[in-house]
Amino acid sequence: MSCWDTVQAYALRSVGIGERLLPRSDFTLCEQFTLIGSGMIWNIYFGVLALTAGFFLATALAVGKASPRALLRKPSEWFIFLFRGSPLFIQFFLAYETFVLLPKVGIDINLGFVELTAETRWLTRAWMGALIVLFLNTAAYSAEIFYGALRAVPKGELEAADAYGMTGWSRFRRITWPTMLRLAWPAYTNEAIFLFHATTLVFFSGFPAWRQKGDALYYANYFADKTFNPFVPYPIVAFYFVLLTLTVITLFGVVNARLNRHLPREQRRRIRLRVPLLR
Incomplete structure (x- = not known):
């Protein structure tokens, strides 16, 4: 099988298109690049x-945490504390075990005038259950970033908005929110990068790969187990994630330039990659 044939057979295997069986022996470099690249579809x-x-x-949580009303502030604070205070791997495990306990036929919700059945069987699949965990986790971390940016919004801008008669939603939409994004965007870019890296935990947590359709690290682990040589598949995974990181930095850099377009060039905040050692 030529490399092009391999690409045609395995490029979309992780989403159920192409060959169903994985190669068993005589693994080529093309097969490893293709299958690991196919798994990147799930990470993306x-x-x-x-x-x-x-x-x-995250925006709603940040606004809630900054609210003077305890009814809004306390739930936001506890949500952020809970998901920032526990390891992501444990969150995957607990979520999967919780979803397994739910009835597979669904949950009946009686609204009085109509009864709805909420499907629960998809929550044990990674495409839905793991996505929910990642969504809640990144919302908590991003909310803390946005909250810090909200606290840093210059009072002069808010006073100027008050002088122009802007109040409530109008002031938030036109003054507070854009300034918050501008201040938070470099740190939020790093959170986005870490989130993409954290997607490699999905199929190594409680959520199993269905029909061997996993992400990039899942296929890399398969090749490492079969060849007893981790120094080929894992660097390939790293290569793909470096490309993904460069893409994220580029896209977020365009947004960052847009947010800071009104500032002099020397005052514009630049995006710098900072990899967190602990989370």
Whole structure:
């Protein structure tokens, strides 16, 4: 089988398209690059959806934590503390065990005038259950970043908004929120990078790979077990994630430039990659 044939057979295997059986022996470098690259589809899926949904929840949590009302502030504080205070791996494990306990036929929700059945069987699958965990986890970390940025919004800008008669939602949408994003964006970029890296934990936690359709690290582990040589598949995974990180930095850099377009060039905040040693 030529390398092109291998690409055609395995490039989309992680999503159920192409050959169903994995190669058993005589592994080529092309097969390892192709299958591990195929697994990256899942890493990108988890990262993009969790980051997109988590952004909006993080904004709400940051505003809630900054609220003077205890009814809004306390739930936000405890949510952020809970997901930042516990390891992500443990969150995956506890979530999977909780989802397994739910009835597979679904949960009946009686609204009085109508009864709805909420499907629960998909929660034990990684594409849904693990996505929920990643979504909640990144929302908590991002909320703390946004909260710090909210506290750092210059009072002069808020006073100027008050002088122009802006109050409530209008002031938040036009003054507070854009300034918060501008201040938080470099740190939020690092959170986005870490989130994509954290997606490698999905299939090594409680969520099993269905029909051997896993992410990049899942296939790398398969090749390392079969060849007893981890120095080929794992560097390939690292190579793909370096490319993914460069893509994230580039895209977030474009947004960062947009947020700071009104500032003089010497005052614009630049994105710097800082890899957290502990989380």
